[in-house]
Amino acid sequence: MNNFLAKFAESSEVKPSGGIGNTVLYVLLGILLSFLIAYIIWKVIKGKIYKKKAEKVEQIKAKKILSLYYEYILSFQEIIIFTQNELDKFMKGDSNRKMGEIKNGSKKLLQKLINREDFSTSFLEKNEYKAFINNVDSLNLVQCNLWAKKIPETLEFFKQQYESVPEGNKKSEYLDLVRKSIMEKYYE
Secondary structure (H helix, E strand, C coil): HHHHHHHHHHHHHHCCCCCCHHHHHHHHHHHHHHHHHHHHHHHHHHHHHHHHHHHHHHHHHHHHHHHHHHHHHHHHHHHHHHHHHHHHHHHHHHCCCCEEEEEHHHHHHHHHHCCHHHHHHHCCHHHHHHHHHHHHHHHHHCCHHHHHHHHHHHHHHHHHHHHHHHCCCHHHHHHHHHHHHHEEEEEC
8 A cells, every 4th residue: 555655646746847738738828829919919000000091092082082173173164164155145146045045054054063973972071172162052043144243253263273173185085075065965
């Protein structure tokens, strides 16, 4: 029995090497610790990554809206120019159109532009386009034969903005398209 107790005491002693069990434990702790460190690092840099992506998306969106703004400026100014030419012809007696036709034509084209979905989604809620929206409203509310008398500042706004649109192939192509469209749809 003494022999049995001695063997039992020997087997229950902790050996300094720890054996395979301790090695597995240390490996698991190391893996767990590395996952924890990776998670903390990801949390720290995730916000920066998403912020950069959001800024990039916002810049792209702002460029598209600016391009759309230029297109609207060109369209509104071309409608103003065409309408003023038609009014001048009418006043000189060179036109076979009635004043009502000229008024309706400009009103109809302005309404088409204002009612487009991209107009409301791009400009209405943005403060930087507030002056543009106010001038569009003025242009739409006043009859075209009274524009020069009642809202000359609006006409000047569109003229200045028209001149500030960058030159290029896109501008000239778009102007050709707008002029053609105005000629076709003004008196429809």
